[in-house]
Each structure stands twice: as C-alpha cells, then as structure tokens.
Amino acid sequence: MRTKSLKKNKINVITLGCSKNVYDSEVLMGQLKASGKDVVHEEEGNIVVINTCGFINNAKEESVNTILEYMQKKEDGDVDKVFVTGCLSERYKPDLQEQIPNVDQYFGTTELPGLLKALGADYKHELIGERLTTTPKNYAYLKIAEGCDRPCSFCAIPLMRGKHKSTPIENLVIEAEKLAANGVKELILIAQDLTYYGLDIYKKRNLAELLENLVKVEGVEWIRLHYAFPTGFPMDVLDIMNREPKICNYLDIPLQHISDSILKSMRRGTTKEKTTKLLKEFRAAVPNMTIRTTLIVGYPGETQEDFEELREWVREMRFERLGCFTYSHEENTHAFNLVDDVPQEVKQDRANEIMEIQSQISWELNQEKIGQEFKVIIDRKEGEYFIGRTEFDSPDVDNEVLINATTTYLKTGEYTTVKVTEAADFDLYAEPIIK
DSSP: OOOOOOSOOEEEEEEOSSHHHHHHHHHHHHHHHHTTOEEEESSOOSEEEEEEOOSSHHHHHHHHHHHHHHHHHHHHTSOSEEEEEEHHHHHHHHHHHHHSTTSSEEOOTTOHHHHHHHTTOOOOTTOSSOOOOOSOTTEEEEEOEESOOOOOTTOOHHHHHOSOEEOOHHHHHHHHHHHHHTTOOEEEEEOSOGGGTTTTTTSSOOHHHHHHHHTTSTTOOEEEEOOOOSTTOOTHHHHHHHHOTTEEEEEEOOOBOOOHHHHHHHTOSOOHHHHHHHHHHHHHHSTTOEEEEEEEESOTTOOHHHHHHHHHHHHHHOOSEEEEEEOOOOTTSGGGGSOOOSOHHHHHHHHHHHHHHHHHHHHHHHHTTTTOEEEEEEEEEETTEEEEEOTTOOTTTSOEEEEETTTOOOOTTOEEEEEEEEEOSSEEEEEEOOO
C-alpha cells in the first residue's frame, strides 16, 4: 500500500501548448503566490496542475500522455494530487473523466476560480498583471483578448476558448508597466485574433490605440504583434509601426492557404487576389517589415493543383518567416463534415516540400544580411554561443543570431549591436560592435 507523501505542499504547474497557455499558467501561478502557496513551474512538486492543449492530434496526444505519466507517479506515491485544466479539459472533460478517472479534478479554460479553490487558494479579482513569468526575463507574452469569433472550418479554438473578449486598454497598460518594472523589455502581444481587438468593448478595431498607449510604458523597447487575421486588418496599425521605433517591423499573420476553393471551404472570408493585394500593401506601407505566416496542407479536397498553386505562391511571395502544418481532422469543427481524403503521407510530403522551398528562401534572404548591423536582444547562452534575436524574429519559432561566447562576454537579457559575418538558412552568425 502506498503511503502519502510527507513533503510540504508544493504546486508544480506544467504547461503544454501555445503561448496563450503559457500566459494562463503564469496568471494561475501569480494567483497561487498571492494566496501564499508554494508554486513552481515544471519542477518537483507533490501537487501537480497540468495545463493541457487540445488543438490538433499531436498536441492532444502529448496532453493525454502527460496526464497518464503523472497518474503513474500518483500511483507510485511520487505525487499526491493531480489536477487537469486547459483546452483539452475544456473540450473533452466527460471523456477524460470516464477514461482517466483517477485525476483529482478536471477544469475548463474559464474555471480558474474553481481550480484555485481546489488548490486551497482564493481568486483575487484585484490582481491585474500579477503573474509569475516563465519566459526568459527580457520578454513576456501579453494576452490582449480571449476567444475568437471567426468561423474557420478547421479550427476548434472557439469550442475551447469561447467568443472574442477584449481586455480593456487601461488593464493592459497596468500589466505592461508591472512587467517592465520586473525587467521585461519586449512585449509579445497575443490573442486568437489581434485584429479583432476592441470591437466588443469599443465598437471599433482598436489595436492602434492600444499600441499608442503601450509605447508610453517606460522600460519596454520592443512590442511584437502575433496572430493577426487577414480579413478586416486595421491599416492604421501600419502607420504606428512605421512611426514608433518600439513597434517591431514584424507581423505574424497566419494565412493557411491560397487556393480560392480551399479558402472558401476553410471559411476564411478572403481570396488569393485579396490576400496578395493585402501583403503588397503591407510591404508598401512598411518596406522593411518581416512577415511570418503559417500554412495548412492536406485540407479535405486539396488537389495536387491546389497544392501546386500554394507552392508557387510561396515561391513568389518570399515570406521572411513561414511554418507549415498538416491538416488535423477535428471533431465538432465545420470541416469534420468533409472527408479527410488526403493520405497522411501525402500531407507530410507536401509540408516537407513547402518547408524545403522556405529554407532556400530564408537562406537567400539571410545571405543579404552579411555585413549588416542589427540591434539584438540576448536571450540565453547555449554551449559556446550567446543566442540573440533581431526585431524581425520571435522567440522559439524564428531565426536566431549566434555570437561566439569564447571570445566575447554579453549579458543575457540585454540589447547589443552586432555585425553579421555568416548566414545559414535559419541562423545568423555575428560579432558584437564595440563602441
């Protein structure tokens, strides 16, 4: 018979999935700390909270496997309690309760007060921006809205996150000020759809006004925009991007596909012509903008001709940053009614082909940077290199700048100016400029 652990109650929060989940875990940890709880992130603890992802098959499998791993640890007496929260729990709670009943309790994405109560803590409404950040000290995510009103056929996010709900500007400014006071120099604005920001509470697209307020926060030097939607993009955002040095010349705008028939089936509300025109307007308005996009291949009904059209368009547009995913057939989405008729190996081959093209484009664009100077933020030291990023690169997904740590000393979390000496397909090698 296993014996209960004698360890002092330490709560270990484990985060799976996207940056929105990272943010939610940080808010949870901030609340727990405010209630005097001993809380850690992905370290040892006898009480475990797993913040799950339920977006696509691979993410769901990782979440389920993590739950099972900690169920075994509970059985072995290594942990005392396991709680599950987040998107998988929101989407599949009845199934999970039936199939993995030994979890102490399941909570959805909107049940933070209940989760805190189960952990012996009180939900403190007055906490604005009180988070325990888990990212490197120099950057943090700032979630400006929750949920999504878009009807994309392939996406399960509205099932898990609900309707779009913007956070008021004044609350976001307070949160940004607190982050800056703790040494954060880069804010990465996230939402399911940044471009929808403000429509619910201000009755207009208000991302530009939010940016006007955030650039006034002392200590913040970079503000980066993630996850914009191509339909109804507020073009006044480009004006402030051009005018304000704090706004990175960078935009993450997932476009998903370019074939008109696929875009229509995806319910994206746009066409190849409109999308191409929008990107040209971006380039004209902010000539040195870096555009990151993501694409889906193997969507139901995607023919070889559809794929070839996408492939040639990627060659033509020469995106600075691009990711490609294979379609995941998700129940309760509109596209689940369609036949998932592209074989998995074809999906994977198509994704590989897109990324091969992008690798070549990225290599060519990086060659042009040799000899140029860039301001970089140093995120970390790894082996014999300091690893930094330019304003054109987001953490974890984009290019990195490698600086020889055996000949130079740099402080992590600080900015420095470097000169690029070599370039690979997704990495730049540089030397600091001593002034």
